[in-house]
Amino acid sequence: MHVLSQTGEAVAAPEERVTTGETTKLGRAIVVTSGKGGVGKTTTTANLGTALAQRGARVALIDADVGLRNLDIVLGLENRVQHHLLDVLEETATIDDALVPDKHSEGLFLLAAAQAREKDEVDTEKMRALVASLRERFDYVIIDSPAGIEKGFKNAVAGAQEAIVVCTPEVSSVRDVDRVVGLLGNRFRPQLVINRVRPQLVKKGTMLSVEDVDAFLRLPLLGVIADEPQIIVTTNRGEPLALQRDGKTAAAYHAIAARVAGEDVPPPQVELPKPTLFQRLFRGGRA
Amino acid sequence: MNLGATLAKTGSRVVLVDADIGLRNLDLVLGLEKRIVFDLVEVVEERCQLRQALIRDKRFESLFLLPASQTRDKDAVSEEQFAAVVDQAAETADYVLVDSPAGIEAGFRNAVAGANEAIVVTTPEVSAIRDADRVIGKLSDRGLPVRLIVNRLRPEMVHSGDMLSVDDVCEVLGVELLGIVPDDEEIIDTTNRGEPLALDDSKRLTAIYQKIVRRLEGELVPFTTFDNGYRQGLFGRLFAGLRAG
Numbered sequence: 462m463h464v465l466s467q468t469g470e471a472v473a474a475p476e477e478r479v480t481t482g483e484t485t486k487l488g489r490a491i492v493v494t495s496g497k498g499g500v501g502k503t504t505t506t507a508n509l510g511t512a513l514a515q516r517g518a519r520v521a522l523i524d525a526d527v528g529l530r531n532l533d534i535v536l537g538l539e540n541r542v543q544h545h546l547l548d549v550l551e552e553t554a555t556i557d558d559a560l561v562p563d564k565h566s567e568g569l570f571l572l573a574a575a576q577a578r579e580k581d582e583v584d585t586e587k588m589r590a591l592v593a594s595l596r597e598r599f600d601y602v603i604i605d606s607p608a609g610i611e612k613g614f615k616n617a618v619a620g621a622q623e624a625i626v627v628c629t630p631e632v633s634s635v636r637d638v639d640r641v642v643g644l645l646g647n648r649f650r651p652q653l654v655i656n657r658v659r660p661q662l663v664k665k666g667t668m669l670s671v672e673d674v675d676a677f678l679r680l681p682l683l684g685v686i687a688d689e690p691q692i693i694v695t696t697n698r699g700e701p702l703a704l705q706r707d708g709k710t711a712a713a714y715h716a717i718a719a720r721v722a723g724e725d726v727p728p729p730q731v732e733l734p735k736p737t738l739f740q741r742l743f744r745g746g747r748a
Numbered sequence: 749m750n751l752g753a754t755l756a757k758t759g760s761r762v763v764l765v766d767a768d769i770g771l772r773n774l775d776l777v778l779g780l781e782k783r784i785v786f787d788l789v790e791v792v793e794e795r796c797q798l799r800q801a802l803i804r805d806k807r808f809e810s811l812f813l814l815p816a817s818q819t820r821d822k823d824a825v826s827e828e829q830f831a832a833v834v835d836q837a838a839e840t841a842d843y844v845l846v847d848s849p850a851g852i853e854a855g856f857r858n859a860v861a862g863a864n865e866a867i868v869v870t871t872p873e874v875s876a877i878r879d880a881d882r883v884i885g886k887l888s889d890r891g892l893p894v895r896l897i898v899n900r901l902r903p904e905m906v907h908s909g910d911m912l913s914v915d916d917v918c919e920v921l922g923v924e925l926l927g928i929v930p931d932d933e934e935i936i937d938t939t940n941r942g943e944p945l946a947l948d949d950s951k952r953l954t955a956i957y958q959k960i961v962r963r964l965e966g967e968l969v970p971f972t973t974f975d976n977g978y979r980q981g982l983f984g985r986l987f988a989g990l991r992a993g
Contacts, residue, residue, distance in 0.1 A: 668936055
């Protein structure tokens with residue numbers, strides 16, 4: 462797969478990040494976006510943030526979905542949010558007051574979106590400045606974009622230098638990602654996460670395969686996440702799956718984090734599921 | 749798409765309006781993407797007539813699509829202009845179904861502008877329900893009657909306590925239930941191919957959309973409990989003589 466060398470290139474440290482002695486080291490600002498709603502931007506953001514923090518990085522997550530926030534729920538922090546993004550942008554709260562430390566991962570912080578406000582109220586320039594100031598304090602600033610390509614998307618993208626685009630293996634989602642990549646232009650070196658893959662359906666030919674999606678989008682592939690009931694359970698509970706050390710899907714998130722961090726880990730693979738009891742009976746026992 | 753096709757199959761004249769300007773998809777899931785000549789924005793800008801922009805479906809005579817423009821912004825159309833197009837479409841159709849973009853920005857406000865009823869679609873996940881609650885609030889502010897479709901339900905997960913039940917969802921949202929659609933691979937397959945479920949009566953979900961349509965037309969149709977009615981696996985099917993709604 463052509464992805465690895467490109468991925469390695471994409472994460473090669475830009476000049477300002479080189480940790481040469483006392484010079485200021487700026488963190489990386491990454492926007493997570495998709496065009497289509499409901500494909501897993503927030504879940505990806507929460508798990509990537511968790512996995513990076515578990516590696517010892519300092520990570521700030523920004524929920525840019527003003528009016529429809531969710532990242533607080535997925536992280537289980539909804540009761541701890543006191544101030545939000547707009548409070549900070551409008552200077553009614555300091556960034557230190559607004560950042561909510563994560564319950565589970567040290568070094569992970571959330572800046573929640575305002576639920577009762579509108580996206581039009583966000584000043585794009587102030588958003589850019591906020592992300593820039595967070596880059597001075599964190600290794601990663603990950604911005605969870607709202608669905609669509611309207612003002613909320615533009616605000617989310619404003620301060621970022623890199624993009625992660627999330628799609629499901631469905632033609633409508635792939636088309637939306639293609640459009641978003643076009644809108645991002647040449648600045649963001651977008652990398653792809655393919656979410657909700659069902660290997661059984663790919664095998665049956667009813668779902669696009671990773672190769673199909675890759676052939677259409679031609680983006681560096683960051684990771685492939687299977688459609689697992691575990692993901693629904695953990696997001697409902699507010700405990701990202703990446704907190705777990707075992708399991709294939711948790712491992713896939715850790716591999717994404719490693720790749721984001723610049724490690725040369727093997728390309729994403731989706732394994733076929735274990736045969737069902739029925740199939741095993743017919744094949745006469747376990748493989 | 750599936751509602752529209754099912755309505756059209758029962759003889760109604762249906763216009764589907766894709767309000768997701770810039771990220772259109774309804775053409776794709778209907779398999780009509782290659783037939784687009786004019787789009788919504790061109791109708792608004794009076795560069796063509798509404799009837800020129802409407803694409804008749806390949807399979808259902810009384811189903812029409814008004815596609816969104818792919819290369820324009822949502823700001824290209826105002827709420828008043830959008831409402832005027834929907835009104836005009838409603839003059840010749842029994843149903844105008846407007847497919848709203850995600851979110852609650854200008855695209856959502858446009859999509860809602862010409863409507864007099866709303867269907868809110870949610871999945872049984874905490875985050876989706878919170879979003880739906882916010883949207884229902886916005887629709888109620890505009891005085892629109894709201895009904896709910898719970899999508900992507902996984903009965904076996906509800907059973908094991910890992911997913912909210914339809915009752916839970918309805919209790920939180922407090923709106924009338926219009927339908928329950930299980931998470932079924934048929935959806936992925938048929939939307940990828942651009943074939944509405946109404947084409948094939950042997951599909952599991954076809955009957956479910958038929959029930960939703962009957963409720964939409966005012967009939968009282970009982971809900972099937974999925975507890976032991978709907979399983980995708982062979983074992984589930986063997987043990988429960990299927991058919992759900």
